[in-house]
Amino acid sequence: MAKILEMPKLSPTMEEGVLSAWHKKEGDAIGIDDLLAEVETDKATMEFRSFDKGTLRKLLVTPGATVKLGQAVAILGEPGEDIAALEAALGAAVAPVAAAPLAAPEPVPVHAEVEAPPPTTAARVAPPRVLSKGDFLTRTDREPEYEAPETARGEIHASPAVRKAAREQGIDLAGAVGSGPHGRVILDDLSKISAPLVAKTPVAQTGELRAPKSVALSPMRKTIARRLVESKQTVPHFYLNIDVDAAPLVDLREAINRDLASAGDEKPLKISVNDLIVRGCAIALKRVPECNAQFTAEAILLHERIDISVAVAVPDGLVTPVVRDANQKSVTEIGAEVRELAGRAKGKKLKPEEMQNGTFSISNLGMFGIDSFAAVINPPEGAILAVGQVRDEPVVKDGSIVAGKKLAMTLSCDHRVIDGAVGARFLAELRALLTHPLRLLA
């Protein structure tokens, strides 16, 4: 008796798979455990083997198609057996998979199962439509579907009653995750979230505790809070550290600045170590594009552009102006652009679009005397490089200890996009560039 073969669960977390190749064709005799097809799951390419024997009567999906768990992929039966009823039950005409070109799938009417299959040979099998989502049967128990944790949407997810209370009491809900469905903030959570911004009535001095000074949240502070909570809560960070010999880099910087000063300009441009690092990262990203990437629920986006966000401290927070197409700019161009952007950033003159859509970030706390630190990824970017100060360190050179210079850097990576080995490759490229800095000028 003919039966429908469905996409099996080939890994514990598999929900769908790409049927990458059929190993049998229609009409082939199939034995138990014969290799039917290859399926790319979330983990690896797996073998889809037969649990039954019979004849492969019909292939229902084309190679390359994404197939949900349990979705029909083929019909197995006896030679000559009538499989029209099974085909009809699938809700659409079933044509040989080889009958290319494939037409776009037609929307299947709700009652497709009672309609005769249209007599077309090029129609593709559309997945049978399931009447469970409240589109025909009214279900009062259906819950909303969420694509991502609510904080990842960067929106406040709170009940209307909570919002009203927050408005009235001056409580900021940014970044709050509640105990309701999918992190919704509900009334029960309200007392736990945040103290009022500004107490409505001054708190009476009781006992030894003096009330702290309350500083209202600026819009920038709210944005920082929201985005960094979002990043730390939803992006799995890991950290790679390198400590590079910075002497050649410092020497080159001094040589370039001497040269710029000798040109006779009234206010000669001076480049910084950071400008050289921006340039180094741009080249390294070109060579390791996997680090110039962004995670989305559907796919990893590998950016074609190398737009580097440079964190700039400003009086009440920080901003990240973007150096666009940094790989196509020289060190002096980068230096001039960063100087110009940072100047306007401090005067709060940057336009929003000048601070958005970077593909990689660099944060440098060297000028504040920090040796080494790890930065929080700036979503939706895939990585951020934290740069410390150039330190005077004893280094071993030709077997003896001499005075040298070191520079520590930490790459924070979104593990959904960048694995350890990939991040290491990027840092190896960067180290090679910074320790042979003439390559930055090539």
Next chain:
Amino acid sequence: MSRTLRYREALREAMIEEMERDPNVFLMGEEVGHYQGAYKVTEGILEKFGEKRVIDTPIAEGGFAGLGIGAAMVGLRPIVEFMTWNFSAVAFDQILNNAAKVRQMSGGQYTCPIVFRGPNASARQVGSQHSHAMEHFYTHVPGLKVIAPAFAADAKGLMKTAIRDNNPVLVMESETLYNTKGEVPDDQGPIPFGVANVVRTGKDVTIVAYSRMTHVALEAAEKLAKLGVSAEVIDLRTLRPLDEDTIVASVKKTHRCVTVHEGWPYGGVGAEISDRVQRLAFDYLDAPILRVASLDVPMPYNAKLEQQCMPQPERVVDTVLRVVHRG
């Protein structure tokens, strides 16, 4: 002082008292007279008032509904019994197009002081065609008033108001409530339409129900109390006009709302209440408004499946737990 009366006796008393009070009131329907009423609601009324005022009709709802509307238009005050509201489907055109509209379409030259009454919604295993909750169809219509009492005293008081009203009033009774007993004040007078009753106070959730589902909601509230959830139960009594003030005041207190009714969910009374609550108490909601209704299928005859389809206290409890986030 009060007496304990069955729901059917309370309805009967209201009709008898109003027939005594106003000689224009008369009763007609299938088996209302000599058979004493299919559900014995009209027992003894024929003997009391005679065949001129208690009229057994043929099995022709469209005909006698129209007859009643005509009588109402010329000054009488008919009480028309449908053996069940399911059979009003064949009289729907009369109710929708004549009873509900004649006053407006005649520019007020005619009024239509008529009462349509009978048992509504599921009984026990009467099959898909005889288990309809018809109030959802009728509350849709401007020009009709729809009431659905849950208790004997309300049945009496609201029936009196219905008979005295100068517009068509549809009284949704319940076969499974007819035998239930309740305290009815000796001097029970007319109860105004559009006033709901808070039949149990609580602070965590407002359950809005009517007719037999009020009893289901109260049973659910009892179970919820054991789970530490304090449920307020509102018995609407009148579906149109709807006492939105009482509902909104309660939801402002509890921040959560669940509606319970028989009949399908799509566009039903629960959906109407959801609109009022989200509109008038939006800032007070801590959870979506959820509805407990009959499942969206024709009622099965099988007794177990029938029970599954109808709202049960357990389903009300489960639904409430979802809005108080303790599911």
